[in-house]
Amino acid sequence: MKVILCGLGGMGRHWLRTIQASSDVQAAALVEVDAAVARQCAADFGLDAGLIYPSLEAALAAIQADGVIDVTPPAAHKAISFAALEAGLPVLSEKPLAGTREDARAIVEKSRQTGVLHMVAQNYRYSPLAQTVKQVLEGGELGAVGAVAVRFFKGPHFGGFREDMPYPLIIDMAIHHFDLMRFFLEANPVRVTGHSWNPAWSWYKGDASAAVLAAFDNGTQVNYTGSWCSQGQETSWNADWRFECAEGVLLVEQDTVTVQRMTGIADRGGLRMVQNAPPVTVPLVTMERQAQVYLLHEFYEAVTQGRMPGTPCQDNIHTVEMVFDVVQAFQHG
Numbered sequence: 001m002k003v004i005l006c007g008l009g010g011m012g013r014h015w016l017r018t019i020q021a022s023s024d025v026q027a028a029a030l031v032e033v034d035a036a037v038a039r040q041c042a043a044d045f046g047l048d049a050g051l052i053y054p055s056l057e058a059a060l061a062a063i064q065a066d067g068v069i070d071v072t073p074p075a076a077h078k079a080i081s082f083a084a085l086e087a088g089l090p091v092l093s094e095k096p097l098a099g100t101r102e103d104a105r106a107i108v109e110k111s112r113q114t115g116v117l118h119m120v121a122q123n124y125r126y127s128p129l130a131q132t133v134k135q136v137l138e139g140g141e142l143g144a145v146g147a148v149a150v151r152f153f154k155g156p157h158f159g160g161f162r163e164d165m166p167y168p169l170i171i172d173m174a175i176h177h178f179d180l181m182r183f184f185l186e187a188n189p190v191r192v193t194g195h196s197w198n199p200a201w202s203w204y205k206g207d208a209s210a211a212v213l214a215a216f217d218n219g220t221q222v223n224y225t226g227s228w229c230s231q232g233q234e235t236s237w238n239a240d241w242r243f244e245c246a247e248g249v250l251l252v253e254q255d256t257v258t259v260q261r262m263t264g265i266a267d268r269g270g271l272r273m274v275q276n277a278p279p280v281t282v283p284l285v286t287m288e289r290q291a292q293v294y295l296l297h298e299f300y301e302a303v304t305q306g307r308m309p310g311t312p313c314q315d316n317i318h319t320v321e322m323v324f325d326v327v328q329a330f331q332h333g
């Protein structure tokens with residue numbers, strides 16, 4: 001299968017390496033609007049500079065392909081998606097589906113009108129950690145999930161579009177955690193409230209810290225606290241999670257999964273207290289393919305065998321709606 005890869009920045013290069021390592025997918029063309037970035041990428045990867053086009057339209061006019069992989073900044077996603085879908089080419093887009101709610105909805109509508117597949121790369125779902133959490137929850141040994149507490153603290157100095165965009169923590173990063181909430185709970189949010197702020201030392205223009213409360217349609221309550229300008233004691237990129245369940249607790253801390261089951265209630269110093277079994281560390285599941293490698297293979301199977309991927313835009317729009325509902329809660333209370 002031949003694809004056109006759009007955007008050769010940090011993540012585009014990661015996708016290029018993923019494509020080069022694949023036996024199923026080849027890059028028929030690359031697209032990059034910044035000529036200096038294109039030249040540097042051609043030099044670093046030993047590519048023929050003629051393979052890199054200045055726009056998707058120019059690439060589409062020059063070569064035949066079976067799909068488009070969009071790794072441009074969010075503001076460019078709608079134009080790339082429209083050009084690809086109107087040309088009949090399926091799209092695998094980096095998250096977020098688009099930079100605004102309106103653009104995201106327009107892409108879903110364009111995919112419906114054209115009948116062409118559009119899927120979103122939510123790679124955090126396809127890690128051994130996320131798959132292990134999902135397996136424990138599905139196994140049912142802890143009973144129903146009542147509430148979830150999520151903590152995310154990191155301090156990356158990326159430079160580039162993230163430092164200028166509004167609400168970078170929520171729109172660029174927490175979108176992964178919100179998508180994981182939907183994946184783990186198999187539910188969608190129905191009500192969100194929250195506050196955002198930007199600490200005095202923040203190097204972002206937009207608010208880089210936030211607290212969010214979300215109620216899901218199966219009754220589960222989630223609280224999310226995060227900062228993208230933390231100065232120490234970072235969590236992992238996956239965040240730390242505590243699932244409060246009917247029969248115990250599932251913890252994810254620094255990418256280690258632990259379960260503790262309740263065994264009964266007993267008298268402790270005159271107080272009737274919950275009794276717990278010792279905490280048990282859950283070994284992570286093994287996966288043949290992870291993250292972008294998984295997604296590229298899933299895209300390949302969707303295009304060549306008509307298999308429905310896990311994150312088509314029609315489903316991913318719920319993650320995007322949550323992101324922009326949270327932003328609206330910050331703005332309007």
Ligand SMILES: NC(=O)c1ccc[n+]([C@@H]2O[C@H](COP(=O)([O-])OP(=O)(O)OC[C@H]3O[C@@H](n4cnc5c(N)ncnc54)[C@H](O)[C@@H]3O)[C@@H](O)[C@H]2O)c1
Nearest residue numbers: 007008009010011012031032033034071072074076094095
């Ligand atoms: N899934 C993840 O874990 C993950 C991680 C990092 C980035 N991302 C996503 O990947 C996308 C790109 O992020 P990045 O960090 O690589 O950004 P970046 O700024 O490093 O690179 C983006 C590149 O796209 C180019 N570009 C802009 N408009 C274009 C257009 N219309 N056609 C072709 N090229 C265009 C820019 O010149 C730049 O070189 C974003 O949507 C981001 O959210 C996802």
